[in-house]
Amino acid sequence: MRPIEIVRVHVAAIVIAITAVAWLHAGVDVALPHAADSLKFAVIGDNGTGEPPQYDVARQMVSSRSSFPFDFVLMLGDNMYGSQKTPDFVTKFERPYGPLLDVGVRFYATLGNHDQPTNRSYGSFNMGGERYYTFARPPARFVILDTNLMDRAQLAWVDDTLERTEEPWKIVYFHHPIYSDGDRHGSNVEMRVLLEPLLVRHGVSVVFSGHEHIYERTTPQKGITYFIEGSSGQLRKGGVTPSPLTAASFADDRTFMLVEISGDQLFFQTISRTGRIVDSGVIQRAPDGSARSSP
Amino acid sequence: MTSHAHTHPALHVAQRRRHTLAWLRFINERFLWLPLGAALAFVWANTWSESYFRTAHALAFPVNEIGMAIFLGLVTQEALEAMMPGGALDAWRRWAMPLLAAAGGVLGSTFFYLGFITLKHEQVLAAAWPVACAIDMAAGYYLLKTIFRRSAAPHFLLVLGITTNAVGVLILAVWPAFTPHHLGAALLLLLAVSIAAAIRRSRVRVFWPYLVGCGTLSWLAFYWAGVHPALALVPIVPFLPHRARAGNPFADPTPDGIVHRAEHEWSAVVQLVLFLFGLVNAGVLLRGADTGTTAVLMAALLGRPVGVLGGVALGIALGLRLPPSIRWRELIVIALATTSGFTFALFAATSLLPPGAVLTQIKVGALATVAGAVITLSAARLLRVGRFAAPPSRA
Numbered sequence: 001m002r003p004i005e006i007v008r009v010h011v012a013a014i015v016i017a018i019t020a021v022a023w024l025h026a027g028v029d030v031a032l033p034h035a036a037d038s039l040k041f042a043v044i045g046d047n048g049t050g051e052p053p054q055y056d057v058a059r060q061m062v063s064s065r066s067s068f069p070f071d072f073v074l075m076l077g078d079n080m081y082g083s084q085k086t087p088d089f090v091t092k093f094e095r096p097y098g099p100l101l102d103v104g105v106r107f108y109a110t111l112g113n114h115d116q117p118t119n120r121s122y123g124s125f126n127m128g129g130e131r132y133y134t135f136a137r138p139p140a141r142f143v144i145l146d147t148n149l150m151d152r153a154q155l156a157w158v159d160d161t162l163e164r165t166e167e168p169w170k171i172v173y174f175h176h177p178i179y180s181d182g183d184r185h186g187s188n189v190e191m192r193v194l195l196e197p198l199l200v201r202h203g204v205s206v207v208f209s210g211h212e213h214i215y216e217r218t219t220p221q222k223g224i225t226y227f228i229e230g231s232s233g234q235l236r237k238g239g240v241t242p243s244p245l246t247a248a249s250f251a252d253d254r255t256f257m258l259v260e261i262s263g264d265q266l267f268f269q270t271i272s273r274t275g276r277i278v279d280s281g282v283i284q285r286a287p288d289g290s291a292r293s294s295p
Numbered sequence: 296m297t298s299h300a301h302t303h304p305a306l307h308v309a310q311r312r313r314h315t316l317a318w319l320r321f322i323n324e325r326f327l328w329l330p331l332g333a334a335l336a337f338v339w340a341n342t343w344s345e346s347y348f349r350t351a352h353a354l355a356f357p358v359n360e361i362g363m364a365i366f367l368g369l370v371t372q373e374a375l376e377a378m379m380p381g382g383a384l385d386a387w388r389r390w391a392m393p394l395l396a397a398a399g400g401v402l403g404s405t406f407f408y409l410g411f412i413t414l415k416h417e418q419v420l421a422a423a424w425p426v427a428c429a430i431d432m433a434a435g436y437y438l439l440k441t442i443f444r445r446s447a448a449p450h451f452l453l454v455l456g457i458t459t460n461a462v463g464v465l466i467l468a469v470w471p472a473f474t475p476h477h478l479g480a481a482l483l484l485l486l487a488v489s490i491a492a493a494i495r496r497s498r499v500r501v502f503w504p505y506l507v508g509c510g511t512l513s514w515l516a517f518y519w520a521g522v523h524p525a526l527a528l529v530p531i532v533p534f535l536p537h538r539a540r541a542g543n544p545f546a547d548p549t550p551d552g553i554v555h556r557a558e559h560e561w562s563a564v565v566q567l568v569l570f571l572f573g574l575v576n577a578g579v580l581l582r583g584a585d586t587g588t589t590a591v592l593m594a595a596l597l598g599r600p601v602g603v604l605g606g607v608a609l610g611i612a613l614g615l616r617l618p619p620s621i622r623w624r625e626l627i628v629i630a631l632a633t634t635s636g637f638t639f640a641l642f643a644a645t646s647l648l649p650p651g652a653v654l655t656q657i658k659v660g661a662l663a664t665v666a667g668a669v670i671t672l673s674a675a676r677l678l679r680v681g682r683f684a685a686p687p688s689r690a
Binding site: 083148186 | 343344347349351352416417418419580585586648649650651652653654655
């Protein structure tokens with residue numbers, strides 16, 4: 001082999017190695033199926049800062065909607081930070097998400113620790129004045145909880161609501177994560193002891209939370225995949241120390257999620273403020289509700 | 296060959312037993328079972344979290360809602376006896392000043408608590424404001440006893456603490472909305488109180504018929520009404536036989552009569568309840584600290600002393616007088632000794648708030664108020680009061 005060929009082989013090997021490392025680092029880019037009759041929605045959390053990064057994420061959401069027409073958004077709490085007077089609802093919610101609100105996209109909020117309890121009566125959060133509530137979009141039932149105050153009445157309500165659910169996909173969301181490798185708050189174990197038995201017993205497949213200002217996806221825990229999307233406005237840069245619990249994480253920039261449910265499969269993509277896909281995959285629902293995620 | 300003086304094994308065992316009993320008495324008299332339970336809970340929660348929280352939730356109802364009724368009953372009994380003629384707190388003319396100090400303390404801690412959470416825009420924490428007002432009377436009392444060997448300071452703190460916590464108990468009692476279905480519960484409570492009055496008229500001097508019979512009826516009435524059932528013995532205790540306590544209201548009563556002997560037995564049960572209360576409620580994860588934690592600390596460590604001193608200043612302006620041995624320097628130390636909320640703050644927190652992120656951060660704050668004891672001792676040293684006072688110079 002001539003010297004020039006040896007150099008070419010080496011260069012090719014280095015390029016392949018760099019590509020492989022980059023591919024592994026970014027995860028497998030699973031495309032959303034964009035099926036005509038599927039359920040499509042977006043997920044944001046810890047977003048209401050009213051600062052430029054929140055607006056950047058909102059612009060990416062608007063841009064994504066042109067190719068992925070989701071018609072509702074899950075808000076995982078801390079929907080508003082700081083002052084929460086009437087003008088703040090404009091600068092921290094109505095203006096950034098205005099283009100989505102204008103085309104009829106509905107936002108379904110849960111309360112975080114920074115949200116005024118009275119915000120549950122704000123019309124555009126669609127909470128019906130309740131701390132915890134439910135809504136259905138076939139084939140999924142969404143159950144929204146208030147983990148600031150988990151009283152007996154709420155626990156009984158969750159049990160009853162999940163028991164009566166007929167939709168095959170049961171999705172629960174609340175602000176404080178019960179599984180997380182986030183550096184600031186970590187897992188809320190006390191809440192886990194209260195909620196997990198109910199979630200497992202009733203075949204919940206996916207749980208979304210915020211609070212920790214990062215993006216994280218866990219490996220399935222007792223059949224449930226937990227997502228932490230707490231960086232749609234806030235960010236704790238590098239604020240996650242992955243353990244075997246973490247399937248994927250991202251704490252370099254703000255993010256939001258796109259989710260599509262088609263039959264027994266839930267596809268997800270997590271997109272950064274700059275439009276880069278930082279995590280994606282598919283969760284396969286088993287008949288008992290438990291889920292397997294890949295990659 | 297050297298000879299050693301060998302202790303007889305039986306003597307050795309007896310000596311060890313005496314030491315153990317002395318330690319147990321020390322722990323009992325100073326209400327240290329609760330801190331011991333709390334320390335165990337804290338370590339357990341931060342090492343085997345899931346097993347701790349599972350156990351704590353399983354025990355929460357019997358301990359917090361049944362066991363704590365026995366504790367609050369004993370506190371009521373001790374407060375009543377201390378206020379009887381010849382009791383430690385039978386000095387009504389001196390009550391006005393500590394009452395004003397208590398009002399100042401409640402206002403100060405509430406103002407600091409609500410002010411801080413408003414600044415941080417976390418109104419979800421507002422419901423926990425009574426926790427910030429709670430005072431651990433036993434901790435403050437023993438702290439002042441350590442600093443001032445002979446002074447009116449500990450009793451001044453007792454009146455202040457009893458008044459403050461009575462306000463808290465009142466809030467706890469009126470917390471749920473009054474609804475018509477409470478009428479049945481009110482009738483049941485009336486029945487419990489009537490039976491207690493009838494037993495008293497029959498001159499029964501044993502406690503247990505009051506506590507077990509009338510107490511159970513009263514507990515059911517409170518539970519039915521949705522009022523915290525730990526308050527169940529408060530309306531029954533005034534019918535119990537009493538005997539004035541001239542000395543330390545927290546000490547285990549000497550078994551010198553049928554009344555105090557019964558209290559002695561009651562107190563032993565309470566010690567077990569307090570240990571379990573600490574074990575069940577004080578297990579918090581260190582990472583649970585948040586805005587509510589800082590708010591409770593700000594309210595207890597800053598708001599309350601400032602409020603207490605403000606209340607005393609108002610009292611002086613109104614022409615009230617302080618006890619003879621207490622001047623401003625001593626008052627600062629007394630005000631700081633009220634900063635520990637521990638037992639009552641934990642009780643108020645678990646009574647007012649359901650499990651959740653709010654309760655966790657408030658409980659961390661309640662536990663952290665024990666730092667007030669160190670601050671009080673440091674202040675006493677700095678201000679040279681009580682045992683830290685400079686010895687009188689020789690002429």
